[in-house]
Amino acid sequence: MREAFRLLLSGDGETWGIVARSVRFSFLSTVFALLPGVPLGIALALGRFPGKRIIVSVVNAMTAVPTVVIGLVVYTAISRSGPMGNLGWLFAPTGVVLGQTCLALPVVTALSYTGLAKLDPRFHETLTTLGAKGPLRLLATIREARPVLIAAAVTAFGRVTGEVGVSMMLGGNIRHLTRTMTTAIALDAAKGDFERALSLGVVLLLIALAVNLILHLLTDPGV
Amino acid sequence: MVEADRRTADEPKVRTETSGPSILRRSRNMYSLTKRTLFILLAFSLIGALPILSQQKTSSQTRLRLATTTSTEQSGLLSVLLPAFEKKTGLIVDVVAVGTGAALKLGEKGDADVLLVHARAQEDSFMASGFGDERKDVFYNDFVVLGPKSDPANIAASANGPDAFTRIAASKTPFVSRGDNSGTHVKEKEIWKATKTVPSGTWYKEAGQGMSQTIMMAEQMGGYVLTDRATWLAMKQKSSLLILRQGDAAFFNPYGVISVSAARYPQMNKTGAKALVDWMAGPEARAIVAAYKIGGEPCFYVY
Numbered sequence: 001m002r003e004a005f006r007l008l009l010s011g012d013g014e015t016w017g018i019v020a021r022s023v024r025f026s027f028l029s030t031v032f033a034l035l036p037g038v039p040l041g042i043a044l045a046l047g048r049f050p051g052k053r054i055i056v057s058v059v060n061a062m063t064a065v066p067t068v069v070i071g072l073v074v075y076t077a078i079s080r081s082g083p084m085g086n087l088g089w090l091f092a093p094t095g096v097v098l099g100q101t102c103l104a105l106p107v108v109t110a111l112s113y114t115g116l117a118k119l120d121p122r123f124h125e126t127l128t129t130l131g132a133k134g135p136l137r138l139l140a141t142i143r144e145a146r147p148v149l150i151a152a153a154v155t156a157f158g159r160v161t162g163e164v165g166v167s168m169m170l171g172g173n174i175r176h177l178t179r180t181m182t183t184a185i186a187l188d189a190a191k192g193d194f195e196r197a198l199s200l201g202v203v204l205l206l207i208a209l210a211v212n213l214i215l216h217l218l219t220d221p222g223v
Numbered sequence: 224m225v226e227a228d229r230r231t232a233d234e235p236k237v238r239t240e241t242s243g244p245s246i247l248r249r250s251r252n253m254y255s256l257t258k259r260t261l262f263i264l265l266a267f268s269l270i271g272a273l274p275i276l277s278q279q280k281t282s283s284q285t286r287l288r289l290a291t292t293t294s295t296e297q298s299g300l301l302s303v304l305l306p307a308f309e310k311k312t313g314l315i316v317d318v319v320a321v322g323t324g325a326a327l328k329l330g331e332k333g334d335a336d337v338l339l340v341h342a343r344a345q346e347d348s349f350m351a352s353g354f355g356d357e358r359k360d361v362f363y364n365d366f367v368v369l370g371p372k373s374d375p376a377n378i379a380a381s382a383n384g385p386d387a388f389t390r391i392a393a394s395k396t397p398f399v400s401r402g403d404n405s406g407t408h409v410k411e412k413e414i415w416k417a418t419k420t421v422p423s424g425t426w427y428k429e430a431g432q433g434m435s436q437t438i439m440m441a442e443q444m445g446g447y448v449l450t451d452r453a454t455w456l457a458m459k460q461k462s463s464l465l466i467l468r469q470g471d472a473a474f475f476n477p478y479g480v481i482s483v484s485a486a487r488y489p490q491m492n493k494t495g496a497k498a499l500v501d502w503m504a505g506p507e508a509r510a511i512v513a514a515y516k517i518g519g520e521p522c523f524y525v526y
Contacts, residue, residue: 080333
């Protein structure tokens with residue numbers, strides 16, 4: 001524990017770089033997952049169309065897919081020998097963010113679906129009556145379901161911050177480029193440097209706590 | 224039926240008339256508030272994404288990807304070797320540390336520009352299949368067999384590598400194998416082949432992990448393990464294992480550097496790869512490798 005604070009307080013550039021990188025990747029992938037995920041969740045909650053139940057089941061099942069499987073699928077897609085190879089995303093930050101977005105998307109969709117399905121049905125009736133359509137309706141729904149969506153975002157952020165499979169596979173744990181807190185911990189543990197690994201783990205915990213608090217305060221001062 | 228229909232159709236109208244304006248106002252207010260939140264989120268992500276995207280643009284010219292074995296990275300050699308190259312050329316070398324088998328696979332798929340590996344037979348077939356442009360010998364060290372101080376299989380008295388392995392198999396003392404098709408694993412399989420016994424049973428553990436983890440596992444199990452000398456020197460301080468068998472001609476461990484063929488994958492950094500391969504085999508790199516020591520002992524030797 002003391003080692004953890006020493007690492008952070010001493011202003012060790014590399015440690016801070018790793019921490020900042022982790023937060024940046026996780027933040028970006030959470031936002032990129034929210035953008036399609038929330039409308040998708042809303043569509044699933046409010047829409048009535050054939051095969052809806054199957055889609056909901058698939059989305060729910062996707063939240064349990066191991067990170068390494070997502071890593072593997074994205075890997076084959078963005079490898080230079082794969083269909084998206086010319087983008088050069090593998091072993092680069094974009095690859096990690098893409099993989100983590102894929103990881104967060106089902107979480108966001110499933111949680112916003114569950115939350116929205118529980119909204120007072122009269123709210124949707126009112127919107128229909130008022131003639132709210134398209135983006136206005138979407139935004140009004142988002143506003144109404146804010147606590148649910150914040151919870152979804154926080155959960156998704158938590159999943160991507162704490163995962164190691166996607167980051168390791170798609171990022172390659174490259175120093176100063178794709179080394180995040182979890183892959184750094186894995187590397188330190190692999191080298192037998194348990195003390196440093198443990199302190200990074202404590203830092204990871206603190207960061208997760210801080211980000212969750214900030215997110216709550218920023219988006220919902222009342223809670 | 225008709226009446227009921229009319230009633231439901233009328234109801235909303237009434238509601239709209241009585242409470243409509245305030246709800247509408249509220250919903251417009253909601254609209255702008257939510258829009259602002261979304262805008263802030265988007266702005267933040269754009270700011271966050273910019274460095275990543277711009278980095279991507281220049282990556283193929285200024286960055287070079289080196290796939291290598293865990294031994295060269297975990298021994299700390301690369302962190303003294305590569306900065307010298309980066310300073311000289313202005314290129315940035317991204318190191319992906321995996322086993323030799325995985326590194327060669329990365330090369331085949333074009334996901335690495337340069338490989339630094341140690342499994343001569345595999346390297347030769349990689350070149351023969353046209354996956355590489357150029358291969359050069361860079362440095363070497365040797366493999367050693369580690370074991371607990373008590374040496375239950377008495378391999379300290381063995382005549383050679385295969386004899387040591389035979390003794391381990393006979394005593395059924397745990398032996399931890401890399402099991403990951405790495406250079407060390409390939410060497411281990413070669414030695415087992417020479418003993419004419421197929422290692423199997425609960426004493427033979429395939430770890431599927433990097434060299435350091437495998438050594439740590441062997442220590443925890445009080446067992447034996449085959450390792451390259453560089454990783455052992457980096458781990459020695461933290462381990463109670465000892466070198467119990469070394470010095471066999473079959474334990475020779477040469478490293479080669481390969482530039483991956485750019486013919487298949489045009490987006491690869493061909494000039495950078497050539498520069499790194501030439502530099503690694505050149506006098507400057509050799510001097511750094513020869514001078515690199517852990518605890519006063521050299522990790523790698525140059526030709």
